[in-house]
Ligand code: BDR
């Protein structure tokens with residue numbers, strides 16, 4: 001009898017425990033194909049049973065929003081994950097205008113060029129007709145306190161969602177952001193201007209609104225990205241096993257490493273996803289972080305402090321990553337890339 005009762009309890013509890021380990025996420029991205037970081041971050045999320053991707057939302061950043069959209073559709077189609085919907089988001093930052101510096105330095109967020117076809121041509125899968133912000137707001141509001149957002153591009157979509165619905169910020173479970181650089185901690189220089197990181201610099205006004213929104217934030221800034229390095233040796237290790245995922249890696253990364261065998265890529269967005277899968281991989285410190293949206297020499301710079309300083313009243317505390325167990329992260333990353341491709345809808349069964 002006790003076996004029957006405990007068996008019954010276990011039958012009820014086990015699915016609950018397993019479900020509790022899964023993070024339902026919205027994947028908000030200025031997508032680029034591998035070896036680009038957003039592409040590898042999406043593959044990591046797709047291959048991780050700890051994560052259930054409810055939808056991919058695109059934003060202008062590394063490339064135009066249209067290019068981000070077509071490339072994300074291509075990856076989902078080539079990994080057999082066409083059940084995951086893709087939503088077009090903002091095609092320009094709120095305020096920041098294209099400049100000669102932006103054109104010369106890095107990124108194509110301002111580009112009007114039609115997207116170039118990915119290898120082998122465009123995906124047959126199409127983006128949804130609903131917009132990214134509508135999807136983000138309705139998905140979060142339908143499950144208050146349950147949905148995590150992983151935002152690895154400029155924060156335009158997220159800040160627009162915050163502005164659109166006053167109850168939205170209080171309903172997000174957690175927001176994992178790749179963005180910013182914190183001078184208070186080691187390796188805190190910018191990568192776009194001397195102190196500003198790319199994602200925050202593209203849309204500083206949106207970054208400021210998002211960081212001040214009160215959503216619980218886990219920030220993955222350049223400080224932690226700079227502890228990573230993706231080399232040709234790591235790529236070759238990943239493709240030792242033949243699967244649909246490693247074939248996709250060969251198609252997208254192979255030509256790049258053939259051209260530039262010595263190239264070392266930082267893993268920005270992959271760390272944000274990896275730290276959601278296994279929080280013990282990263283070291284964090286709680287800091288107040290704010291963003292300078294004044295149109296001066298520090299436009300788009302993030303500033304972190306252990307206590308509030310003049311001008312930062314209204315800044316919120318968040319967990320800021322600054323170190324990573326790199327060998328263990330790469331062990332996990334390679335293992336996920338080599339695993340058989342996850343089945344469509346497997347987590348909804
Ligand atoms: C961030 O900017 C983009 O180039 C990358 O995809 C990453 O999200 C790094 O500064």
Ligand code: CA
Pocket residue numbers: 029030031037038061062152153269
């Ligand atoms: Ca990105």
